[in-house]
Amino acid sequence: MKAAPFAYVRPGTVEDTVVELELEGAKVLAGGQSLVPVLAMRLGRPSSLVDLSAVPELTKLSRDNGSLRVGAMVRQRQVQYDDLARAVPLLGLALPWVGHREIRSRGTVCGSIAHADPSAELPAIASCLGATMTLRSTRGSRQVSAGDFFTGAMSTVIEPDELLTEVSFPVASPDEGFGFGEFARRHGDFALAGVAVRVRTTGETVTANITCFGVADRPASADVSTHLRAALDVTGPEPDEADLRRALAAGPAEEIAAAVVDTVGDAHASPGYRRQLVAGLLSRQLSRAFVKSRRRESGVR
Numbered sequence: 163m164k165a166a167p168f169a170y171v172r173p174g175t176v177e178d179t180v181v182e183l184e185l186e187g188a189k190v191l192a193g194g195q196s197l198v199p200v201l202a203m204r205l206g207r208p209s210s211l212v213d214l215s216a217v218p219e220l221t222k223l224s225r226d227n228g229s230l231r232v233g234a235m236v237r238q239r240q241v242q243y244d245d246l247a248r249a250v251p252l253l254g255l256a257l258p259w260v261g262h263r264e265i266r267s268r269g270t271v272c273g274s275i276a277h278a279d280p281s282a283e284l285p286a287i288a289s290c291l292g293a294t295m296t297l298r299s300t301r302g303s304r305q306v307s308a309g310d311f312f313t314g315a316m317s318t319v320i321e322p323d324e325l326l327t328e329v330s331f332p333v334a335s336p337d338e339g340f341g342f343g344e345f346a347r348r349h350g351d352f353a354l355a356g357v358a359v360r361v362r363t364t365g366e367t368v369t370a371n372i373t374c375f376g377v378a379d380r381p382a383s384a385d386v387s388t389h390l391r392a393a394l395d396v397t398g399p400e401p402d403e404a405d406l407r408r409a410l411a412a413g414p415a416e417e418i419a420a421a422v423v424d425t426v427g428d429a430h431a432s433p434g435y436r437r438q439l440v441a442g443l444l445s446r447q448l449s450r451a452f453v454k455s456r457r458r459e460s461g462v463r
């Protein structure tokens with residue numbers, strides 16, 4: 163099938179881009195890795211495509227004030243390999259799982275977040291870290307936190323005339339450890355279920371938050387500090403990774419999975435199977451993140 167006819171514009175500035183987006187039916191074209199298949203299958207019929215590839219200010223990847231700022235045209239592969247992005251370890255853990263190398267070479271971080279596929283990795287990373295999205299239109303600019311950004315499957319608070327100009331991820335602090343895991347039938351497929359984990363250990367205080375994906379209509383986040391502490395009560399405060407994984411698998415991880423998996427299932431997996439996947443992934447990644455956070459806090463890398 164061929165795409166329905168559309169106009170094509172390639173503005174050179176953000177100001178001109180948002181003017182083009184005021185036209186009824188206009189749609190942003192970033193890396194095209196999700197939009198072009200949608201057009202080819204005629205699942206969408208925009209009146210015009212506003213190509214971002216000629217706007218230099220959208221290609222910026224920078225670090226300032228404790229944040230990594232990723233512009234709308236920064237490709238996923240650039241973030242995967244750029245030294246600056248190491249300041250946000252969860253991005254480095256997740257990006258190899260996003261499609262294939264060819265997809266990541268064209269696809270953008272912001273495009274994936276704007277597209278908001280419930281099984282995608284990058285919306286989950288943005289949610290787990292509490293990233294901030296900057297939206298721009300001719301009416302002005304606004305910032306939205308990840309917790310308020312995703313509104314359902316393939317759905318966000320972005321208005322039709324708004325451009326997501328950048329996503330800002332908080333840089334990791336020395337007392338944090340991270341974990342990421344997913345299960346897909348073949349490498350490069352969207353995940354049946356996946357987890358992103360952030361643990362902070364400051365002295366005696368341990369906090370943990372997670373975001374699961376592929377298990378609800380949007381990234382599913384939870385504070386799981388009490389579950390992690392319950393497992394630590396069983397193992398003692400200095401467990402090795404395997405001991406803690408077993409303690410989590412013996413109860414707390416299943417409890418979390420029961421709370422976050424919110425789907426009636428599909429042809430690929432039932433809700434029960436997804437709960438099992440989440441519990442297994444969480445036991446492994448929470449224990450890994452805890453051990454890393456403890457090592458980082460004590461200065462061992």
Ligand SMILES: Cc1cc2nc3c(=O)[nH]c(=O)nc-3n(C[C@H](O)[C@H](O)[C@H](O)COP(=O)(O)OP(=O)(O)OC[C@H]3O[C@@H](n4cnc5c(N)ncnc54)[C@H](O)[C@@H]3O)c2cc1C
Nearest residue numbers: 190192193194195196197234261269270273274276282326
């Ligand atoms: C074979 C294949 C396998 C894939 N596997 C995975 C996978 O495992 N995991 C995964 O996460 N993704 C996967 N993807 C999708 C890929 O990550 C896309 O690159 C990503 O979803 C969209 O980014 P893009 O830059 O290509 O956006 P586009 O395709 O250009 O745009 C996607 C949507 O977002 C909107 N949009 C894009 N940028 C902006 C912006 N700055 N402001 C406002 N709206 C915007 C567009 O209008 C469009 O509606 C796969 C894609 C393919 C083709």
